[in-house]
Amino acid sequence: MGELERVSGLPLTNFRDEHVDEQVARACRRLDVDDPASLARVLRADAGERRRFRRSIAISHTAMSRDPHQFALLEHELLPRLLAGGARVSAWSAGCSDGSELYSLALLLERLGALERALLLGSDLLEENLALAQVGAIDGVTDSVRARVRFEQRDLVTDGPPPGRWRLVLCRNVAIYMGPGARQRLYRNLVAALARRGVLLLGRSERLVDPGAFGLRAIAPHAYERVDG
Ligand SMILES: C[S@@+](CC[C@H](N)C(=O)[O-])C[C@H]1O[C@@H](n2cnc3c(N)ncnc32)[C@H](O)[C@@H]1O
Incomplete structure (x- = not known):
């Protein structure tokens, strides 16, 4: 191999x-x-x-607003919590594929009138996915939305998290393809990227067996808040 x-x-x-x-x-x-x-x-x-x-x-399957109930959770629970009091939100789509996940979030933030308060980053292992993400040829995505997002190449297991503390980390449908050791390193890197009270959203078939061991607590299905750090 x-x-x-x-x-x-x-x-x-x-x-x-x-x-x-x-x-x-x-x-x-x-x-x-x-x-x-x-x-x-x-x-x-x-x-x-x-x-x-x-x-x-590196399975790259993705879609706009994939798993709509998770976007409903973002819209009605997670984002209101993060945006309360006019706060800014920094969000990282970890394993972003062609950018659909991050663009869906950007469009949601735009609809909520909060896009101007957002810093949005997507990262992926494959340059070919990032090339598509950078173009952002997606229905409804305008130049002003494109101007708010940034993409970079990053191996979530070996490169560690991007600099800064992120208030929202989406890492959906990435861990399912990893071996147990890599998955633990991935989760540690995701948690290290989170600001205190920051929120991590995993995919609909992914959950942490012991969120407390990572300094997290469950706040909704597949969603965790950082309680230490
Ligand atoms: C199935 S897609 C999920 C895309 C999006 N998060 C979603 O749920 O629609 C998995 C993505 O994770 C990326 N990926 C896999 N292993 C990775 C790693 N070690 N570091 C960064 N990205 C990785 C793949 O290239 C692929 O784009």
Whole structure:
């Protein structure tokens, strides 16, 4: 797998073993090769296949306002709490894919009249996703919305959190593809990015077994508030 890791440029050991094995087996079948070493040779020679393999490992599926009940939670509970008293909100979409999650949040903040008080950052592992995010060719996204968002490349496991303390961190549908060790490092990095009383929102199939161990407390389904720090 070491050679595949080098060729793909992805930290394969951070992903769940079964997920990587499945994607490697699929790619081997599709390209009619017998083993990971042969697959690595094909990927080295073929940029298109390399991109396809990277996308299959770092699943990039996303959508505007994905899981609408979570956006309803943001609109009716989490954002009112964070914006109370005219406060500014800094929000980080960790594992932002093509930016749909961050743009959905920006449009929601605009609807709430709070976009001007927001600092919005998206980060992802794949440059190809960030290139799409930077363009922001999404229905309803105007230049003034685009001007409020910023995107950067970051490995959430090994690079650590971005500088600053964030009042809202969205990390949805990222941890599910990680192995247990990488997932613990990811959660530690997300918590380190949170301001005191800042809110972390995970995906609808993700939860922390022991939020207290991270200095968090549950405040809504899949949503946690930082109580220390
Ligand atoms: C399934 S998408 C989720 C996108 C969005 N958060 C959502 O829920 O719609 C997972 C994203 O996490 C990114 N990702 C996976 N591992 C990562 C890592 N170690 N560091 C940063 N991003 C990562 C992938 O590139 C992909 O864009």
